[in-house]
Amino acid sequence: MLEMKVPSPGESITEVEIAQWLVETGDWVEKDQAIAEVDSDKATLELPAEASGIITLKAEEGDAVQVGEVVCLIDTEADKPEGAGSSDADAKKEEAPKKEKKEAKKETSSESKTYATGTPSPAAKKILDEKGIDAKDVKGTGRDGRITKDDAVNAKPSMGSPGQGSRGSERKKLSMLRRRVAERLVSAKNETAMLTTFNEVDMSPIFALRKEYKETFKAKHGVSLGFMSFFTLAVVRALELYPDVNSMIDGDYKITYDFKDISIAVSGPKGLMVPVIRNAENLSFRGVEAEVKRLAIRARDGEITVDEMTGGTFTISNGGVFGSMLSTPIINPPQSGILGMHNIVERPVAVDGKVEIRPIMYVALSYDHRIIDGRESVGFLVAVKEALENPTELLMDGNPKKALEL
DSSP states (O other), X not given: OXXXXXXXXSTTOOEEEEEEEXXXXXXXXXXTOEEEEEEOSSOEEEEEOSSOEEEEEOSOTTOEEETTXXXXXXXXXSOOXXXXXXXXXXXXXXXXXXXXXXXXXXXXXXXXXOOOTXXXXXXXXXXXXXXXXXXXXXXXXXXXXXXXXXXXXXXXXXXXXXXXXOOOOOOOOOOHHXXXXXXXXXXXXXXXXXXXXXXXXXOHHHHHHHHHXXXXXHHHHSSOXXXXXXXXXXXXXXXXXXXXXXXXXXXXXXXXXXXXXXXXXXXXXXXXXXXXXXXXXXXXXXXXXXXHHHHHHHHHTTOOOSGGGSOOSEEEEEGGGGTOSOOOOOOOTTOSEEEEEOOEEEEEEEETTEEEEEEEXXXXXXXXXXXXXXXXXXXXXXXXXXXXXSHHHHTSTTOHHHHTTO
16 A cells, blocks of 8 residues: 655745645555645646555545645555546436426426516516516515516616526635735735836837747747847846845845846736746846747646745736736835736827827836835836847847847
């Protein structure tokens, strides 16, 4: 009998939660088959079977278990039962006719109902349906309390009465990951002096560069020339100019980093994840795009590790992919700053005394005012704006082909 214990998902994690069992006691499992999903405070991971055999579960869904604790047993000496893994479709087919008969019986019972107290006449029922009023909320004045046409015409919906639509609800425990995210967000709001400064960026120069080089770039490097590389390199440049934004508070001390590990917020199957691009200051456009693609795929496929999501010094969040026009992004502690990108909209702007239509993006920088002053925060965002509006000179040293390695 093999005892399966909870493996360590990563450094500093001592407890996980059984989010969902993918098998039941008595099931036959194959080696490396995913048998459960477990939540830590940083990620959701699959638990693979360590051997083939009959499984016996030792923990319930929602249980918090310590790393190293036994959560199931696998009888490796058991014989594989015939038809193991077969579905229960036949059982469902047998249940279907019973359900249909039950519903038919219910309808017949409803149709045979006679007019009695609180029952509307056909004409009254039609009027009540058009008004969206439930008959039980109307007092009938007809014989035996029957609701007449006049009762329906004079009926008024009660402001406190629910409508006829569904009013169901579901109570579901938050995953450990979501609870941890909630704690961190509240902590960031309560324990930092968070402010947000805004600006706008004319994306025309980047649009022009992408239009000219994106096909050649993709053909040569196998990745698209997106906006993220421009923003990442613009942030790296701004962090060089304003190093306080690349700092963190540790008690009574300020830690300033000489490297730029940029956290990139991406949407994964279990919610928002924030993998880190290490030493972004050493990467080219191709390097950033390749790393963004690699991390996004790993997050999407649920393969991202805890180590890949820790240690960032600054975060970029792109709410624009979901259509956000403007937002105040919340700091990712213990970092001191986060840049929010938003959607790009054609807007009328004044250029050299004339109104022109330009693709404009609003950008937002949330920062911890305990360590970053107004001059640094505003200057940082202006530096990002300058680099994005003049990428050829400030991000490519005047040579786009060389910068894009074409």
